[in-house]
Amino acid sequence: MAKGRRLLQTDDVIKHIENTFLGPRGFTFPWRARMGAYFPVGFIVCLGVLLFLRWLGITAFEPFVILWALGTWQITKRIMRHVSFETPVKTLLVIFWHGVSAPREPTGKSGALSLSRVRVGPKPSRRRPSATAAVDTLRRSRRQDR
Amino acid sequence: MEKLALTSIEDNLTHSRAGAIAWYNIPGVRWAFRSDTSRLQTVEDIARRYSVFVNERGKERRLHLRVVSTPWSAAAWQTHMEESAISPLPARSKVLARQAAYLSRLDLAEKKVMMGVEFDAATPLLDQARSLAQLRRGKDKADRGAVRRSDLDRMMAGAGFDAEPSAQTDVEWMIRRSVALGCPPPASRPSFRGPWTPTDIAELADTANWSITPFGDCVKVVADIGWPRTEKVTRYVCIRTAGRTDELDVTSAWLSRTDRLEFPVEISATIVIPPTEVVVRDVRGALNRVKYQIEHHLEHGEIPPMSLQRAQTRAIEVQDEVDSGLSGLATRVRTWVRFAVSGSTEQEALDRAARLTDLYARDVTIAAPGDQYNMAREFIACEPLSSSAYLRQMSVEIWASGMPHVSHHVGHTSGMYLGHTSQGAARRPVLLDAHRSTEERERSGMTLVGGDLGSGKSSLLSKILFNEVLAGVHSIAVDPAGPLAELCALPEFKGASRHIDLLSARPGLLNPFRVIPTPIRDRYETKEAWQQAIGGVEAQRKALCRDILRMFLLPQSAEHEDTHHSLIAATKAVGGHSTATPRQVIEALNRAKGPLARHSKMLGEELNEIASLPAAQLVFPYGGAQDADGSEDNALLTVFTMRDLALPPADKDRRQWTQEQAMSVALLHLAGWMTYRMVYQLPRHLRKLIVVDEAYQLTRVESGQDLLATTAGETRKRNIRAVFASHSLAEMYGPHLNNKVDSVYVGRTESFEAQQAALLALGVELDAGYESVLGSLSAQARGAKGRSGSREMITSDGEGGVERFTVDHGDLPEHVLKAMDTTPDGARGALELAS
Numbered sequence: 001m002a003k004g005r006r007l008l009q010t011d012d013v014i015k016h017i018e019n020t021f022l023g024p025r026g027f028t029f030p031w032r033a034r035m036g037a038y039f040p041v042g043f044i045v046c047l048g049v050l051l052f053l054r055w056l057g058i059t060a061f062e063p064f065v066i067l068w069a070l071g072t073w074q075i076t077k078r079i080m081r082h083v084s085f086e087t088p089v090k091t092l093l094v095i096f097w098h099g100v101s102a103p104r105e106p107t108g109k110s111g112a113l114s115l116s117r118v119r120v121g122p123k124p125s126r127r128r129p130s131a132t133a134a135v136d137t138l139r140r141s142r143r144q145d146r
Numbered sequence: 147m148e149k150l151a152l153t154s155i156e157d158n159l160t161h162s163r164a165g166a167i168a169w170y171n172i173p174g175v176r177w178a179f180r181s182d183t184s185r186l187q188t189v190e191d192i193a194r195r196y197s198v199f200v201n202e203r204g205k206e207r208r209l210h211l212r213v214v215s216t217p218w219s220a221a222a223w224q225t226h227m228e229e230s231a232i233s234p235l236p237a238r239s240k241v242l243a244r245q246a247a248y249l250s251r252l253d254l255a256e257k258k259v260m261m262g263v264e265f266d267a268a269t270p271l272l273d274q275a276r277s278l279a280q281l282r283r284g285k286d287k288a289d290r291g292a293v294r295r296s297d298l299d300r301m302m303a304g305a306g307f308d309a310e311p312s313a314q315t316d317v318e319w320m321i322r323r324s325v326a327l328g329c330p331p332p333a334s335r336p337s338f339r340g341p342w343t344p345t346d347i348a349e350l351a352d353t354a355n356w357s358i359t360p361f362g363d364c365v366k367v368v369a370d371i372g373w374p375r376t377e378k379v380t381r382y383v384c385i386r387t388a389g390r391t392d393e394l395d396v397t398s399a400w401l402s403r404t405d406r407l408e409f410p411v412e413i414s415a416t417i418v419i420p421p422t423e424v425v426v427r428d429v430r431g432a433l434n435r436v437k438y439q440i441e442h443h444l445e446h447g448e449i450p451p452m453s454l455q456r457a458q459t460r461a462i463e464v465q466d467e468v469d470s471g472l473s474g475l476a477t478r479v480r481t482w483v484r485f486a487v488s489g490s491t492e493q494e495a496l497d498r499a500a501r502l503t504d505l506y507a508r509d510v511t512i513a514a515p516g517d518q519y520n521m522a523r524e525f526i527a528c529e530p531l532s533s534s535a536y537l538r539q540m541s542v543e544i545w546a547s548g549m550p551h552v553s554h555h556v557g558h559t560s561g562m563y564l565g566h567t568s569q570g571a572a573r574r575p576v577l578l579d580a581h582r583s584t585e586e587r588e589r590s591g592m593t594l595v596g597g598d599l600g601s602g603k604s605s606l607l608s609k610i611l612f613n614e615v616l617a618g619v620h621s622i623a624v625d626p627a628g629p630l631a632e633l634c635a636l637p638e639f640k641g642a643s644r645h646i647d648l649l650s651a652r653p654g655l656l657n658p659f660r661v662i663p664t665p666i667r668d669r670y671e672t673k674e675a676w677q678q679a680i681g682g683v684e685a686q687r688k689a690l691c692r693d694i695l696r697m698f699l700l701p702q703s704a705e706h707e708d709t710h711h712s713l714i715a716a717t718k719a720v721g722g723h724s725t726a727t728p729r730q731v732i733e734a735l736n737r738a739k740g741p742l743a744r745h746s747k748m749l750g751e752e753l754n755e756i757a758s759l760p761a762a763q764l765v766f767p768y769g770g771a772q773d774a775d776g777s778e779d780n781a782l783l784t785v786f787t788m789r790d791l792a793l794p795p796a797d798k799d800r801r802q803w804t805q806e807q808a809m810s811v812a813l814l815h816l817a818g819w820m821t822y823r824m825v826y827q828l829p830r831h832l833r834k835l836i837v838v839d840e841a842y843q844l845t846r847v848e849s850g851q852d853l854l855a856t857t858a859g860e861t862r863k864r865n866i867r868a869v870f871a872s873h874s875l876a877e878m879y880g881p882h883l884n885n886k887v888d889s890v891y892v893g894r895t896e897s898f899e900a901q902q903a904a905l906l907a908l909g910v911e912l913d914a915g916y917e918s919v920l921g922s923l924s925a926q927a928r929g930a931k932g933r934s935g936s937r938e939m940i941t942s943d944g945e946g947g948v949e950r951f952t953v954d955h956g957d958l959p960e961h962v963l964k965a966m967d968t969t970p971d972g973a974r975g976a977l978e979l980a981s
Contacts, residue, residue, distance in 0.1 A: 088534075
């Protein structure tokens with residue numbers, strides 16, 4: 001029974017350090033964003049939005065810049081909601097891929113997990129009685145006869 | 147078809163392309179009713195065992211923990227019970243079938259904890275290369291980095307884990323249960339004692355269809371269960387993972403907390419033990435990041451968040467622990483802990499997952515991961531970690547304190563069903579194999595039952611008695627109040643039982659010289675030993691007679707300084723032969739000469755007066771030697787009662803006893819000895835049962851203590867299960883019974899003194915806070931209507947298990963329950979009066 005409980009702390013406090021970038025030296029941004037919001041997420045999203053706009057045929061003129069900035073900001077913000085010290089960006093991508101590729105019930109690929117191909121027990125021996133082994137046995141029996 | 151990483155199972159090994167995992171069974175550890183110091187010691191042992199896996203050559207070691215819920219088979223229990231009985235009564239099969247049907251409805255389960263260790267599984271080719279290398283480079287270099295199976299066996303068998311390599315069937319069982327994750331076990335259930343047989347394994351699915359909606363909350367598992375007839379079962383499995391963790395109590399056994407839930411929770415954990423230099427590098431990296439962040443904030447004139455300072459302090463502590471830690475306790479572990487709950491609908495699975503989250507809300511955040519499918523696959527051996535998400539890093543001591551193998555097991559692996567442990571899904575049956583301690587463990591067969599009024603003592607005694615008599619065990623019960631006598635009237639025991647009410651029994655039945663049996667010559671190797679035993683028995687008879695006569699005397703006469711000497715002289719004159727009677731002692735008192743003559747005559751007159759009372763004829767027969775002793779009738783069940791005599795309350799002083807109370811105590815003593823005599827006359831190896839209720843009355847005089855100690859000592863040699871019940875074990879559990887008690891059952895006990903005595907008998911450390919637990923047993927909610935229902939007890943099974951359990955009589959037929967019921971029923975009383 002607990003008379004004097006002994007409590008121990010995990011290393012979560014150390015792992016849970018959120019690197020924030022306040023701005024370049026001498027200039028502080030009016031917002032506080034996590035480092036990941038700039039790189040890699042922000043940078044990649046920025047490029048992605050740019051490519052998307054180009055694909056749509058929206059090229060360099062005033063609304064383009066606004067759309068680019070707004071798109072990058074919104075998408076980065078949404079992605080960063082799922083990024084934490086528990087699920088870093090790289091892990092998030094893996095989870096996303098797993099979510100997309102997992103087997104589906106009605107139409108998708110079969111999700112059957114089967115042990116039918118798993119061997120149980122020792123590997124069956126492939127050795128067959130060789131001619132030399134037969135000769136050796138014969139020699140041994142002759143020696144015994146002598 | 148999805149491909150499994152697992153390629154083969156061989157002995158305790160599971161192989162995949164990535165390597166092999168050797169699986170070990172980790173035995174359960176008792177956690178309940180242990181002091182914090184003792185629990186801490188266990189945690190430290192386990193932590194040190196984990197630290198053995200630290201690889202100093204810069205390679206991380208990976209372990210896998212798997213907690214599988216396994217069913218308990220009522221059908222197999224029934225078969226075993228039928229096979230193990232020697233000469234059961236004909237009615238037993240029917241009762242056993244009923245009991246098995248009831249037990250199968252209870253869904254009793256056990257958890258199995260297995261630990262897998264990844265190791266460098268050498269293929270034959272690699273083995274040959276190593277042998278060559280050994281020749282060329284010497285042995286030391288040859289086995290670099292390679293941990294051989296024998297080394298693993300040794301490492302896992304050490305203190306802390308005490309693990310044994312799993313049987314191949316165990317591994318197969320675990321894997322098949324994982325493939326059909328969340329699905330119920332087959333209806334016919336596997337063997338209840340293990341190891342699993344090929345038929346058991348065949349009943350489990352080897353193929354299951356797993357599917358999930360895009361980013362869904364649950365994995366749908368469809369499996370065919372049963373063999374040869376299969377049944378398609380669908381379950382929704384919800385995976386949860388251990389997230390951010392607060393401070394954890396080292397003795398909290400936090401991974402066993404899931405046992406409290408009433409549904410099974412499967413656990414899978416991947417444990418990585420990194421080498422020390424990796425930990426040091428990580429901590430230094432963390433320190434640098436914290437330092438940079440603090441500087442960055444100060445650079446911008448901002449106050450650094452408190453979390454950074456906390457992280458810095460903790461990182462410095464960890465660095466210090468790792469740098470200066472001489473013992474293995476400084477080791478760090480990285481783990482990914484997954485929980486799987488299932489339901490027949492998606493909503494049920496999600497509700498259960500919410501219950502799990504609530505259970506851990508105090509100190510562990512239970513997260514709902516997005517990658518349900520791949521995390522569920524982690525439960526199958528050899529499957530890779532789905533992702534590095536939800537990594538936990540902690541000291542090995544915290545991880546060891548998880549204690550997933552905490553066991554609530556108590557009682558025997560077979561035997562009569564008494565009840566089940568009170569914990570949620572891992573409800574285990576509490577069984578009593580009444581003759582295991584004497585026949586297999588060569589220990590005493592003494593059982594003590596304690597508890598306040600209404601704590602369930604009498605019904606437990608009835609249950610033991612009913613099951614034992616059904617199994618054909620010769621049973622004798624002494625029950626002053628009389629409820630056990632109801633069992634004699636049961637149709638199952640027709641012609642095999644007899645009830646003797648001592649007040650209407652034949653005169654001389656309890657003659658103190660007759661109730662102690664004469665040693666049988668055949669049971670002694672030499673004549674000298676036999677004669678010595680006869681001498682001892684005669685002395686015992688005289689002592690018993692003196693004790694009994696003193697009980698009949700008025701307190702002032704009994705306590706007179708000359709009384710003892712007068713009685714000694716009189717019993718000496720009569721001798722200790724079985725043909726003697728207490729009337730002869732009275733005559734000897736009347737004939738006494740010398741300085742004690744006057745006092746002896748006075749005692750003789752007083753005893754003569756008492757001997758003329760009708761109830762006293764049992765003890766003071768006319769005619770002596772030829773009086774019937776009642777033991778010639780060899781019934782399977784004999785119950786002695788004293789229904790019209792009231793025993794004095796435990797706290798009533800001897801001086802305040804009425805004559806009737808004094809007589810009832812004396813008769814109880816003699817009945818106790820009578821029981822012993824009857825058992826003694828039966829063949830030595832025959833299974834026997836003695837049940838004595840209100841046994842504390844026996845300990846009030848020396849000869850009673852002698853009876854307890856003698857019975858306890860003889861239980862092993864004579865294959866006796868002796869059950870002594872009392873409202874308080876304070877009077878009973880004394881030096882005379884030290885090391886002679888096998889098992890103990892204690893019900894609700896409210897007096898502090900009785901609580902301490904009960905804990906002492908249970909083998910639980912005193913003053914550790916467990917006294918109050920005894921007072922809280924069978925607690926009924928304030929204002930609750932109706933009867934309080936099933937009773938709770940704490941039992942020590944004599945094999946190291948101590949646990950709280952619920953005494954369950956649901957398995958017994960209705961008419962037996964009615965016979966066992968000691969609770970008054972007003973309506974029934976009125977009917978009886980009217981008839």
